[in-house]
Amino acid sequence: MKKILLILLLLICAKTGICQQLILTGTIIGAAKHDSVEVNESYDGNYWKKNSVYLKTDKTGSFHISFPDHTIKFIMLIYKENKQWLLLSPGRPLQVNININKPGKFSFSGKAKPENDLMQKLKLEDERNLSFIKELRSKNSYANWSVDSVISIKLPIIRHSLDSTQRLVHGAILPPILKKAIATEVNYFYANAISLNLGGLLNNYKNRISYNTHFIDTVLSNFKVPTKDELNTSISANSYLDPCFRFKLWKTVYDYRTEKNKDRADSIFIANTGVSYKDLENDPDRTNEMYLFSTRMKLMLPQYAWEKHLTNLLFNYCMSGQLQCGTKLLYFIRANCIDSQYKQASERMFLPLKGAREQYADNLNIKIRPDYKNISSLKSLLAPYKGKIVLIDMWGTWCPHCIEDMVFEPALKDRLKGKDIVFLYIAMNEDKDDEVWRDFIFINNLTGEHVRRTPGQIGALWNELGIPDSQQAYPHYFIIDRSGTVIVNNAKRPSDGEALYRQLQAAY
Numbered sequence: 209m210k211k212i213l214l215i216l217l218l219l220i221c222a223k224t225g226i227c228q229q230l231i232l233t234g235t236i237i238g239a240a241k242h243d244s245v246e247v248n249e250s251y252d253g254n255y256w257k258k259n260s261v262y263l264k265t266d267k268t269g270s271f272h273i274s275f276p277d278h279t280i281k282f283i284m285l286i287y288k289e290n291k292q293w294l295l296l297s298p299g300r301p302l303q304v305n306i307n308i309n310k311p312g313k314f315s316f317s318g319k320a321k322p323e324n325d326l327m328q329k330l331k332l333e334d335e336r337n338l339s340f341i342k343e344l345r346s347k348n349s350y351a352n353w354s355v356d357s358v359i360s361i362k363l364p365i366i367r368h369s370l371d372s373t374q375r376l377v378h379g380a381i382l383p384p385i386l387k388k389a390i391a392t393e394v395n396y397f398y399a400n401a402i403s404l405n406l407g408g409l410l411n412n413y414k415n416r417i418s419y420n421t422h423f424i425d426t427v428l429s430n431f432k433v434p435t436k437d438e439l440n441t442s443i444s445a446n447s448y449l450d451p452c453f454r455f456k457l458w459k460t461v462y463d464y465r466t467e468k469n470k471d472r473a474d475s476i477f478i479a480n481t482g483v484s485y486k487d488l489e490n491d492p493d494r495t496n497e498m499y500l501f502s503t504r505m506k507l508m509l510p511q512y513a514w515e516k517h518l519t520n521l522l523f524n525y526c527m528s529g530q531l532q533c534g535t536k537l538l539y540f541i542r543a544n545c546i547d548s549q550y551k552q553a554s555e556r557m558f559l560p561l562k563g564a565r566e567q568y569a570d571n572l573n574i575k576i577r578p579d580y581k582n583i584s585s586l587k588s589l590l591a592p593y594k595g596k597i598v599l600i601d602m603w604g605t606w607c608p609h610c611i612e613d614m615v616f617e618p619a620l621k622d623r624l625k626g627k628d629i630v631f632l633y634i635a636m637n638e639d640k641d642d643e644v645w646r647d648f649i650f651i652n653n654l655t656g657e658h659v660r661r662t663p664g665q666i667g668a669l670w671n672e673l674g675i676p677d678s679q680q681a682y683p684h685y686f687i688i689d690r691s692g693t694v695i696v697n698n699a700k701r702p703s704d705g706e707a708l709y710r711q712l713q714a715a716y
Contacts, residue, residue: 230275230296233318234304236287239269245306246286247273251557252520253447255284256527257615280389282443284333287311291333293393293443295323297386323386330373332393332444335401340366344409351409355418358410359426363402367430370398389441392434396444399431403451420462424455436512449509449517456508457501461485482507499533503540515545519554526561528611529651532644534561564651573655576646580659586672589632589659590692596628597715598688599699600673602666604636605648610683614652616702621655623709627716631656636666636682673697687715 236243248260263271275281280297285304288311296302302320307313316324331337340362344351350362377391407427411419433452434445460480467473477485483504493500502521506514518541525534541554568574583589590598603610621631637645637660645660661669670680674697685699685708695715700708 228278228298230277230281230298231272231301232274232283232285232294232296232304233272233301234263234270234285234306236265236269236271236306236308238308239265240308243269243308245271246284248284248286249281250284250443250446251553252523253443253445253449254524258527260286280385280441282389282393282441285314287314290314293327293332295327295386295389296320297323297383322380323382323390326377326380326382326390330377330390330394332397335397335405338369338398338401340369341401341405344405351406355410355415355423358406359422363426363430366398366402370395392438392442393444396431396434396438396442396448399427399448400444400451403427403431403448403455407451420459424459428452428455428459433509433513436516439513439516446516446520449513449520453502453508453517457505460505460508480507481505496533499537503537503544506544512547515541515547515550518545519550519557522554523557526557528608529561529564529648530605530644531561531565531647531651534558561651564653565647568650568653571650571653571655574649574653574658575656576649576658583659583661586669587692589634589669590688593630593632593657593688594692595690596630597690597712598630598632598686599712600686600688601631601633602636602670602682602684602686603633604682605641605644606637607682613683613702614654616705617654620702620705620709624712629712629716633658634666634669635660636663638662687711689715 232247234245236245242264244262244264246260246262248255248257250256250259261273263273265271275296278298280295283294283296285292285294287306288308290312292314294302294304297320300319300323302316302324303318305315305317314328316328335341343349350358353362373394374391377387377394380387380390382390407419407423410423415423431448431452434442434449438445439449460477464473464477464485467476474484474486481504488494488500488504491500491504493503498521502518508514509517518537522534522537522541525537535558538554538558541551545551545554577583577592601610603614605611617631633649633654633656635645635658639662642660648654649658667677667680670677673686673694675684683701685696685701686694687696687699689695696711699711702708
């Protein structure tokens, strides 16, 4: 009898454990052999392709994944470049159905259908889906207005749109915890659209004073620092934490620089940041401003938010392959953070970064040109590749858009395998960052030929490639023919996929 009771108890425990998991299943109708879907979890609010897992379908086109979490989680499901935020929660399994003839239209079933139908309706994948962001593309958009006009005329309309969307969420027939999670996501989705998309256009020389004195205060008064619970759940709240910190930083620095009484300015700056302005100017880490400001100006955010901001920054370093910055920040987090949750997360995210440097150190397909310091002209740069097509990638370890595009290059290289096409990476980095450059190359398994130029050296190379000083921007791509002639001086980006492939095929 005792044995039977024990077996029953174990079965109940096992069933309870399964019910507490987050379960996602799906079917791709008409799936081809080896078809797959991409599932992406975000820690810092940003999409990092290398943080994705790819679920291959079985013979019936089905896929499955479960998460051991006991709390709700937002994940991104991607199929054929179509993205959809999903909301998973314990005890509410979700089934996703995708038809290859309509790959952008996902349908849902299971207990989690109602909340995910709502998520699909809200279109939270891209701020550009919002009507007031779409308006920014028009020729006579309100982005040309004064900051005060935007605040007094346009912002109330945007606020009304947000309130209407929130009423839709709160009116949904869902468990309160799910409505709260979606409402939080919507709130900070709007916050990001206003602070990043709209704010990015308003932050110009013409608006310098009103941007710092009015716009920043208006955004921060409408969208507060996310709570710890919000940061533990919401993707958009984590994304907003960065512009929130930057806004507070810019406003504080602006107030310091415009205050005529320097003693008063120093006193206020120290009270708001925890550090003096002069100490920041003389800090040895001043060449890495985001690291400097994030680690030194701890009073800009509540303690929990500051620690989450630091772990988000570390995640950024880990995803972008910045070993030295990541190592330094991890040591800082160990010494200065209190929350064990964030400290443990920092240790976990850093381990793959540390191992990647060693993993690819012996990859013979990664070639750092031994003569790169002596290259004096475009002719000497291209001499080893005579008779081959060359794709030049102008980049830098400091350039986020360069790094974003690199994740699309392995697929391009696979398609071009066996052809005499050389991937030549020319990095613009200072001599003092030589090891940072090398670390990045090996950590990211960046196969191809590599050259580094300093800011003082690379301008002449740009000019030889046909780009004047005023048009030099990173990343930039060139296609060189077999004779060493530049045939495309503004090639498509790797993220453009098929377009760059066709350009290279035409050159070949």
